[in-house]
Amino acid sequence: MAFKLDSKIPAGELAQKWSNHKAAIKVVSPANKRKLDIIVVGTGLGGASAAASLGELGYNVKIFCIQDSPRRAHSIAAQGGINAAKNYQNDNDSVYRLFYDTIKGGDYRAREANVYRLAEVSNLIIDQCVAQGVPFAREYGGLLANRSFGGAQVSRTFYARGQTGQQLLLGAYAALNKEIHNGSVKSYTRHEMLDIVIEDGEARGIIARNLVTGDIERHGAHAVVIATGGYGNVFFLSTNAMASNGSAAFQCYRKGAGFANPCFTQIHPTCIPVHGTQQSKLTLMSESLRNDGRIWVPKKMEDVEALRKGTKMPSDIAEEDRDYYLERRYPAFGNLVPRDVASRAAKERCDAGYGVNETGLAVFLDFKTAIERLGKEVIEKRYGNLFDMYKEITDVNPYEQPMQIFPAVHYTMGGIWVDYNLMTTIPGLYAIGEANFSDHGANRLGASALMQGLADGYFVLPYTIGDYLAKKIQAPKVSTATPAFDEAEKAVKAKIEKLLSINGSRSVDDIHRQLGLIMWDNVGMARTKESLEKAIVEIAALRKEFWKDVKVVGTADSFNVELEKALRLADFLELGELMARDALNREESCGGHFRSEHQTEEGEALRHDDKFAYAAVWEYKGEDVEPELTKEDLVYEFTHRAQRNYKD
Amino acid sequence: MNFTLKIWRQRDAHSKGEFKEYKVTDISSDTSFLEMLDILNNDLVHKGEEPVAFDHDCREGICGMCSLHIDGHAHGPSQAVTTCQIYMRQFKDGATITVEPWRSAAFPVIRDLVVNRGAYDEILQAGGFVSVRTNSVPDGNAIPIPQADAEESMDAAACVGCGACAATCKNGSAMLFVAARVSSLAKLPQGRVEGARRAKSMVAKMDELGFGNCTNTGACQAECPKGISIAHIARLNREFLAAKLED
Numbered sequence: 105m106a107f108k109l110d111s112k113i114p115a116g117e118l119a120q121k122w123s124n125h126k127a128a129i130k131v132v133s134p135a136n137k138r139k140l141d142i143i144v145v146g147t148g149l150g151g152a153s154a155a156a157s158l159g160e161l162g163y164n165v166k167i168f169c170i171q172d173s174p175r176r177a178h179s180i181a182a183q184g185g186i187n188a189a190k191n192y193q194n195d196n197d198s199v200y201r202l203f204y205d206t207i208k209g210g211d212y213r214a215r216e217a218n219v220y221r222l223a224e225v226s227n228l229i230i231d232q233c234v235a236q237g238v239p240f241a242r243e244y245g246g247l248l249a250n251r252s253f254g255g256a257q258v259s260r261t262f263y264a265r266g267q268t269g270q271q272l273l274l275g276a277y278a279a280l281n282k283e284i285h286n287g288s289v290k291s292y293t294r295h296e297m298l299d300i301v302i303e304d305g306e307a308r309g310i311i312a313r314n315l316v317t318g319d320i321e322r323h324g325a326h327a328v329v330i331a332t333g334g335y336g337n338v339f340f341l342s343t344n345a346m347a348s349n350g351s352a353a354f355q356c357y358r359k360g361a362g363f364a365n366p367c368f369t370q371i372h373p374t375c376i377p378v379h380g381t382q383q384s385k386l387t388l389m390s391e392s393l394r395n396d397g398r399i400w401v402p403k404k405m406e407d408v409e410a411l412r413k414g415t416k417m418p419s420d421i422a423e424e425d426r427d428y429y430l431e432r433r434y435p436a437f438g439n440l441v442p443r444d445v446a447s448r449a450a451k452e453r454c455d456a457g458y459g460v461n462e463t464g465l466a467v468f469l470d471f472k473t474a475i476e477r478l479g480k481e482v483i484e485k486r487y488g489n490l491f492d493m494y495k496e497i498t499d500v501n502p503y504e505q506p507m508q509i510f511p512a513v514h515y516t517m518g519g520i521w522v523d524y525n526l527m528t529t530i531p532g533l534y535a536i537g538e539a540n541f542s543d544h545g546a547n548r549l550g551a552s553a554l555m556q557g558l559a560d561g562y563f564v565l566p567y568t569i570g571d572y573l574a575k576k577i578q579a580p581k582v583s584t585a586t587p588a589f590d591e592a593e594k595a596v597k598a599k600i601e602k603l604l605s606i607n608g609s610r611s612v613d614d615i616h617r618q619l620g621l622i623m624w625d626n627v628g629m630a631r632t633k634e635s636l637e638k639a640i641v642e643i644a645a646l647r648k649e650f651w652k653d654v655k656v657v658g659t660a661d662s663f664n665v666e667l668e669k670a671l672r673l674a675d676f677l678e679l680g681e682l683m684a685r686d687a688l689n690r691e692e693s694c695g696g697h698f699r700s701e702h703q704t705e706e707g708e709a710l711r712h713d714d715k716f717a718y719a720a721v722w723e724y725k726g727e728d729v730e731p732e733l734t735k736e737d738l739v740y741e742f743t744h745r746a747q748r749n750y751k752d
Numbered sequence: 753m754n755f756t757l758k759i760w761r762q763r764d765a766h767s768k769g770e771f772k773e774y775k776v777t778d779i780s781s782d783t784s785f786l787e788m789l790d791i792l793n794n795d796l797v798h799k800g801e802e803p804v805a806f807d808h809d810c811r812e813g814i815c816g817m818c819s820l821h822i823d824g825h826a827h828g829p830s831q832a833v834t835t836c837q838i839y840m841r842q843f844k845d846g847a848t849i850t851v852e853p854w855r856s857a858a859f860p861v862i863r864d865l866v867v868n869r870g871a872y873d874e875i876l877q878a879g880g881f882v883s884v885r886t887n888s889v890p891d892g893n894a895i896p897i898p899q900a901d902a903e904e905s906m907d908a909a910a911c912v913g914c915g916a917c918a919a920t921c922k923n924g925s926a927m928l929f930v931a932a933r934v935s936s937l938a939k940l941p942q943g944r945v946e947g948a949r950r951a952k953s954m955v956a957k958m959d960e961l962g963f964g965n966c967t968n969t970g971a972c973q974a975e976c977p978k979g980i981s982i983a984h985i986a987r988l989n990r991e992f993l994a995a996k997l998e999d
Contacts, residue, residue, distance in 0.1 A: 157886040172807065173873050175913055176815045192893060228887065235889035237882045237943045239905040239936065246896025264906060270814055271909060278881035285877045293870065316862055345809040380780050384787045385811050493813065496837050499782075562886050611797040613790070658802050662764065663863040665805055666797060 182269025210545020546695025
């Protein structure tokens with residue numbers, strides 16, 4: 105049975121939708137909020153801000169995170185900044201312009217109403233964070249400073265050195281601590297959600313594993329919020345933290361939640377290139393570097409060869425022999441084109457043979473011009489910590505020689521399908537932040553992930569969840585002594601027993617690396633019908649091998665990292681196939697999804713709005729059974745869908 | 753490169769631990785310290801042995817999860833970096849490297865090199881916040897803040913909460929950690945309102961949790977991966993004294 109999708113987008117003018125909706129939805133009285141329990145899984149920007157705000161409102165909140173403290177969530181690693189439509193720079197920014205840039209940046213594959221709301225609440229986020237004591241960068245006059253990010257021609261990005269995610273998360277974590285102090289939020293650290301429990305078609309709670317003792321626990325609630333981030337680690341090598349995973353989202357999908365646009369993956373253009381075969385993860389160099397850094401490769405093949413041989417240093421190559429290919433191809437935006445465009449342009453040059461290191465998979469990001477124009481001190485002040493990090497990893501001093509960069513998997517725009525209230529297809533189950541699919545379409549603009557996480561958590565979910573919970577004020581405490589909890593717990597225990605009993609010959613990491621290679625080669629920056637069909641077959645075979653031949657040492661009732669990784673990989677092996685299926689279905693190119701068969705003469709992504717102006721929502725149908733597709737048509741009432749143009 | 757590793761193995765909080773020796777061979781000099789442990793662990797799994805448990809996550813030096821004591825130094829031999837940012841080129845080929853968990857009464861061992869740092873969360877829960885509700889705040893530019901104050905606040909806010917300061921201190925004091933949070937908020941007008949209450953409640957919680965006193969040895973500053981200055985401890989002391997005088 106296909107989904108009956110109701111996006112619940114309110115009627116009316118774009119700018120009035122959110123206000124009208126807030127006025128129309130139900131609220132819960134303080135006396136009733138005290139009787140209602142909410143579980144929030146994940147404590148990054150989305151989860152922490154939601155849990156803190158819901159606790160303030162008077163709900164009883166439980167939060168769960170896999171790390172030893174809520175502050176470790178991967179939001180902390182975001183470097184560059186957070187967008188808002190404040191127009192503090194007086195450069196003619198507005199809510200509408202931020203909305204428009206985001207819709208266009210996402211290549212017209214997001215919902216207008218959701219994106220407009222995101223732009224609308226963006227200004228509140230900055231006010232909130234300042235009040236919490238987030239030390240944003242300031243001008244000499246004491247007012248907030250801004251910088252520019254890709255896909256925008258205004259300066260609307262607020263930042264705290266190269267540690268914006270850290271500072272925003274510490275703000276949300278502090279709000280969370282305030283509520284833990286006040287007794288409204290209870291924190292479960294080193295706990296991993298292993299299943300969602302559904303009763304009478306509604307979310308009733310979760311099964312979690314205490315990662316220290318191995319105990320399997322039941323937690324009931326009137327609503328469950330998934331805020332567990334993205335699934336980029338399907339690729340093994342990505343900029344995500346090592347433990348970032350798609351398992352909570354996948355369990356929701358398995359239990360009936362629709363999963364939307366799984367193939368929309370963001371490949372970030374400025375990461376440190378891969379070296380060797382033992383690497384564990386890739387390191388991002390902030391997009392903010394593209395404010396002052398210029399991207400280039402040599403024009404002449406002889407220079408490329410000399411660089412590879414080491415007979416020439418990059419600084420030896422004359423200005424006229426450098427191809428600043430982004431400035432050449434996209435004069436209006438130059439080095440600040442959106443990420444998908446910059447990544448593909450790097451791939452195009454490297455495919456043509458101009459890659460500048462021994463693997464041929466790197467381009468230069470050069471600060472020579474900026475240092476000449478502004479002086480080393482200014483550059484050091486702006487990007488010092490990023491330059492230090494680059495030097496530590498590569499042993500090259502970027503003040504003297506350009507950085508080498510190459511695209512890497514960074515973010516997943518796809519995720520659990522949600523309606524305008526951020527509720528999934530399962531009543532009482534919500535998804536926020538990167539875990540949902542709603543706001544970034546086929547490509548996310550830089551400095552918009554932090555914005556979305558905090559928008560959902562502080563300013564959207566705390567209102568919209570009330571509309572559902574208002575129907576639950578007569579409901580008793582959720583009992584966990586029910587057949588649905590029994591069954592879910594039994595299934596989780598059986599899965600763990602099975603993994604520990606296989607005792608095969610391949611480690612979890614070996615299989616995960618292999619999955620990553622299949623994904624990168626076939627479901628990466630450029631995809632074709634053939635590569636995707638190949639990936640589906642290979643992933644299914646690898647999944648079989650995993651369940652036959654994986655070796656998971658240790659026991660169920662102890663701190664067992666191999667078991668944790670095996671449980672997550674089991675889900676990545678399903679998600680990878682789902683991504684390939686979705687990419688195969690979407691016979692067009694849009695944003696981060698590039699089907700080589702569908703491109704313009706100039707090599708740009710070619711959309712087919714007549715056939716694919718929809719969100720692809722997948723429904724789980726059982727192990728090794730093809731999932732069913734339902735389409736949510738994306739209706740554009742207020743913007744004209746055009747071929748994206750960053751040239752003029 | 754080849755190395756001999758002496759690694760602390762301990763089954764759980766209740767077991768007695770001991771050092772065990774392992775050899776790793778053919779390690780590229782560009783391998784990070786944690787990737788070297790990944791290679792060791794992958795070998796151990798293939799042999800059917802349980803791998804060495806250690807905390808790590810972002811591997812970019814920002815999440816504060818990694819926490820190893822390497823050759824007697826928190827976060828290893830380099831200055832101002834976390835364990836995940838150490839590369840094997842910093843060690844001599846053939847060296848013997850000793851790897852231990854944080855050693856601090858307030859951070860009990862969970863397994864091998866993993867410790868429980870919940871005490872740091874508890875200290876922040878006692879007062880490391882500004883009591884503002886969501887949506888009840890003025891415009892972000894309503895209160896100008898001198899750039900130097902914002903920068904100084906940011907210096908202190910760079911703390912990643914890894915625990916190296918308390919693990920390094922011979923008294924097991926968490927003063928640098930507490931001072932970083934108190935000082936970061938004290939430099940901003942938004943944080944000033946609750947300054948006195950914050951300093952008192954966080955210091956009281958620190959004492960209650962069994963952290964030791966600060967005797968100004970400066971070891972914490974030397975080992976801090978984020979270079980947090982002990983000048984912040986002086987500011988914490990001023991805040992604390994002023995709060996006490998008001999009582």
